[in-house]
Amino acid sequence: MTTNNALDGSKIPDIPSSMFYVPDFINHKEEADLLKAIPSNRWIQLQHRRLQTHPSSLSKSNTLLGAPLPPWLIDPIISKFKSFGLFSDSPHHAPNHVLINEYNPNEGIMPHEDGAAYYPIVATVSLSSALCLDIYEKNHDEDQAPVGSSPKWRVLQEPRSLLVTCGSAYTDTLHGISEVEIDENLGPDTVANWGLLGDSETLVGSGGKNVRTTRISLTYRDVLKVSKIGARILGRPRGQVI
Ligand SMILES: O=C(O)CCC(=O)C(=O)O
Numbered sequence: 535m536t537t538n539n540a541l542d543g544s545k546i547p548d549i550p551s552s553m554f555y556v557p558d559f560i561n562h563k564e565e566a567d568l569l570k571a572i573p574s575n576r577w578i579q580l581q582h583r584r585l586q587t588h589p590s591s592l593s594k595s596n597t598l599l600g601a602p603l604p605p606w607l608i609d610p611i612i613s614k615f616k617s618f619g620l621f622s623d624s625p626h627h628a629p630n631h632v633l634i635n636e637y638n639p640n641e642g643i644m645p646h647e648d649g650a651a652y653y654p655i656v657a658t659v660s661l662s663s664a665l666c667l668d669i670y671e672k673n674h675d676e677d678q679a680p681v682g683s684s685p686k687w688r689v690l691q692e693p694r695s696l697l698v699t700c701g702s703a704y705t706d707t708l709h710g711i712s713e714v715e716i717d718e719n720l721g722p723d724t725v726a727n728w729g730l731l732g733d734s735e736t737l738v739g740s741g742g743k744n745v746r747t748t749r750i751s752l753t754y755r756d757v758l759k760v761s762k763i764g765a766r767i768l769g770r771p772r773g774q775v776i
Pocket residue numbers: 633635643648658667709751753
């Protein structure tokens with residue numbers, strides 16, 4: 535991945551190349567504005583979290599119906615990505631799709647990979663609460679984490695932080711969030727991005743525990759296949775699109 539060196543000091547050590555962690559990527563006001571802008575009528579309730587998709591969910595053939603993202607998902611976040619050179623190598627040179635996940639304490643997501651519908655880079659902005667993202671080495675035979683296996687690495691995502699996953703971290707690992715109320719045993723030897731955290735002192739003060747509150751994540755991606763059918767219906771001259 536090319537960036538304009540802005541992420542040079544943010545690479546998480548030990549994890550396969552590459553994951554980058556940036557604390558305080560957005561400020562408190564930007565966080566509050568985003569939380570207010572998330573529409574309350576777009577949530578889809580899943581068993582262990584709720585989810586919304588912008589501009590829309592992918593079709594069965596992993597195609598996105600081309601449409602702009604809403605302005606509140608573009609500014610300030612995508613503008614900041616540009617200043618880091620993020621997505622400059624991806625086919626559309628910017629993310630075109632955002633999943634918003636909300637987890638209450640005790641909720642999470644099973645170990646999985648994000649897969650081939652997307653260019654292999656995902657940028658995650660966390661809001662409201664910290665929690666640990668667990669990273670597993672992929673079992674190449676089964677394309678899944680061995681049942682009952684424990685994570686090889688843990689990444690603590692603080693509110694307002696950015697986590698970028700690309701390259702073999704995207705293709706050769708799985709990620710998940712455990713269904714616990716408290717992330718425990720957090721310290722320099724157990725948290726891969728410990729040295730990059732914005733506030734490790736509070737964690738030390740609380741005996742290495744993070745008591746979760748409701749956390750929202752915005753995951754930005756570039757969907758490879760985009761259908762221009764919307765533009766065609768609107769009557770653009772033939773031959774101009776696709
Ligand atoms: O909430 C997160 O940080 C991870 C979400 C995730 O893995 C996904 O939406 O694919």
